[in-house]
Ligand SMILES: Nc1ncnc2c1ncn2[C@@H]1O[C@H](COP(=O)(O)OP(=O)(O)OP(=O)(O)O)[C@@H](O)[C@H]1O
């Protein structure tokens with residue numbers, strides 16, 4: 223019965239009952255449209271938060287040395303412990319829980335700054351000696367050039383990677399500084415890269431003021447010998463930084479002849495709390511999106527079902543007429559089902575089309591802020607997975623068909639006389 | 646209906662021959678419509694039997710019932726029962742749709758029937774644009790289009806003025822003259838008198854069944 227004549231019947235019914243068609247269609251259209259916008263927006267927010275939090279969301283531990291507080295093996299307390307390259311080598315050998323170990327050293331004390339200059343221009347910076355791996359511990363976006371690499375380290379090249387603020391202050395934001403020389407404590411370094419930190423607010427200014435040099439170069443030119451200032455480390459997947467930090471300290475205590483229970487000899491700080499807080503934030507956002515999404519879909523399904531139920535009731539009399547003229551119940555049911563599926567498919571497709579266009583429009587409108595990684599925007603390109611959309615549409619179609627089939631079959635049980643009596 | 650059971654029809658025994666023109670009369674609530682609906686397989690009796698064209702109609706499947714309604718019976722209602730979103734010609738053609746006749750062909754046939762009831766010029770009008778008499782003529786054209794052997798009309802002129810009623814009556818007489826059996830419920834005595842046989846009902850029972858005095862011209 224899927225002939226052109228049946229289609230004509232379907233079209234005619236749909237077109238002649240404009241209000242009902244419009245109501246049903248708009249129910250489905252809005253359901254799909256809102257859900258797409260909602261989920262897309264939700265994903266945009268999630269990605270946005272994800273992007274902006276990626277600068278924080280590492281599970282990092284910092285460990286530095288201090289003074290002993292207890293006598294041990296004939297050594298008196300108050301002894302200053304100095305970390306060296308040998309400690310690094312020992313840790314790499316002995317502590318297998320470590321994912322990334324980055325020995326670091328600074329020119330000034332904690333958060334202290336020193337002058338860096340270009341000709342007569344001077345600004346202040348936090349200068350450190352680092353290895354290439356540090357980049358995975360402190361997420362950053364390279365604007366131009368590159369980060370320190372293994373060759374820089376081996377050849378003790380006098381190169382620096384500078385933060386965006388240093389770049390701006392010394393060169394001006396529009397000048398490419400790569401290849402140019404800057405001076406730190408009268409020693410010339412070649413700029414090899416500029417980075418933007420992936421952090422916000424005060425942190426952003428501070429991190430934009432960082433200047434990275436190769437660790438080996440730093441130790442040589444600033445007369446630090448084999449010294450290491452402190453360690454930054456990330457544990458292997460699945461381990462907490464606290465556990466790994468404890469292992470590191472056991473090894474360091476042995477190497478430096480520190481009493482095992484001397485808790486003051488090494489200091490540490492980790493980002494675990496921060497990390498957990500952000501992870502929970504993500505879970506919250508996810509849960510919210512899904513809750514609202516499912517609620518929207520449910521509302522759509524209920525709305526469409528409702529309209530279908532009413533529509534069938536309204537058409538009782540028409541069905542009675544058709545039956546009195548010789549329509550079989552099956553032919554009436556199949557006609558109504560075809561009407562519903564046609565309507566739902568068209569409205570659903572339009573909903574998808576407009577929803578995706580809506581997302582594209584949101585994307586265009588927010589482009590100026592989302593594409594600027596320096597902006598404090600917790601929003602990114604809104605996206606939506608195709609299978610989510612299709613699943614959703616399928617659910618609506620099935621619901622609408624059921625909401626048609628059940629009352630339509632029921633309507634067919636009624637004798638033509640009764641159906642004709644309906645108003 | 647629970648305690649208030651109504652016997653709409655009670656011990657009705659009736660035989661109608663092919664080609665008869667019968668009027669059913671009786672006061673309101675006497676069971677005229679119920680009788681007609683059962684004869685039209687739009688309703689079924691709780692007990693008793695109905696034989697149409699030598700076939701028992703009591704236990705038909707949905708499909709068989711649909712087929713009889715479609716091919717054997719033409720029903721005309723007091724309230725016309727046209728489908729409001731279809732034009733006159735489409736309404737007339739609808740029974741042929743359920744016979745699988747192509748659109749072009751059935752619309753052409755429907756036009757002939759509209760012509761016959763004098764409404765060719767209103768073919769594309771919707772029921773809402775037609776007068777009561779015009780609507781009933783469309784409904785009659787629809788009832789005739791499958792060339793059914795039996796025409797059932799439940800107060801076809803009940804909603805019409807006397808002049809229009811006269812036109813409709815002429816149509817039924819013509820149809821009957823073609824050899825179709827016509828059974829018509831009517832309140833109006835003068836209309837009943839123009840049929841060949843009048844059945845009187847009261848409280849669901851047939852109380853008289855007489856050949857009409859006045860011969861049909
Ligand atoms: N749907 C129904 N439910 C219950 N009783 C009904 C129903 N339809 C009709 N009846 C009853 O059946 C009896 C016969 O009704 P029917 O409609 O056949 O009468 P009628 O002769 O056609 O009357 P009218 O001239 O008013 O059309 C009446 O007593 C009526 O009350």
Ligand SMILES: [Mg+2]
Pocket residue numbers: 677678679799
């Ligand atoms: Mg009646």
